[in-house]
Amino acid sequence: MTDIHQNVSLFSKVDPKKLGRAGMASFLAITDKWELNTNQKLKLLGDIPGSTFFKYQNLVKDQKDFKLTKDMLERISYILGIYKALHILLPDATAANKWIYKSNAAPLFNNHSALEKMLAGNVVDLADVRRYLDGQRGTMYF
Numbered sequence: 001m002t003d004i005h006q007n008v009s010l011f012s013k014v015d016p017k018k019l020g021r022a023g024m025a026s027f028l029a030i031t032d033k034w035e036l037n038t039n040q041k042l043k044l045l046g047d048i049p050g051s052t053f054f055k056y057q058n059l060v061k062d063q064k065d066f067k068l069t070k071d072m073l074e075r076i077s078y079i080l081g082i083y084k085a086l087h088i089l090l091p092d093a094t095a096a097n098k099w100i101y102k103s104n105a106a107p108l109f110n111n112h113s114a115l116e117k118m119l120a121g122n123v124v125d126l127a128d129v130r131r132y133l134d135g136q137r138g139t140m141y142f
Contacts (some may be wrong), residue, residue, distance in 0.1 A: 017065035
């Protein structure tokens with residue numbers, strides 16, 4: 001069995017409700033480190049209603065499992081990848097967490113910040129930032 005088949009097999013055995021709680025807990029921790037406000041968090045999650053967000057936030061706090069949509073899991077996955085790439089590229093945690101606010105002359109950003117790009121609201125915007133950072137790291141992302 002190839003590595004990808006092993007990974008798919010392992011992923012299929014994960015309880016979707018446990019994955020939802022773990023994913024949301026990670027998202028909340030990262031976006032708190034980035035000092036994002038609630039509206040920015042809602043936008044990154046796909047413009048979900050505030051009531052849904054606060055319900056998830058309380059479930060995480062109470063350590064209760066819940067299922068997220070595939071779209072939300074995909075968005076959270078990109079956020080995790082962006083966070084990881086930043087902390088590899090910029091080993092100083094403060095610099096890594098502030099990078100998303102800095103204007104960037106790279107064509108992808110057009111002198112805007114990565115946060116502005118990510119807040120455009122589309123999954124592809126998150127994917128683009130992730131690919132950009134992986135490119136800066138010299139890794140291939142498929």
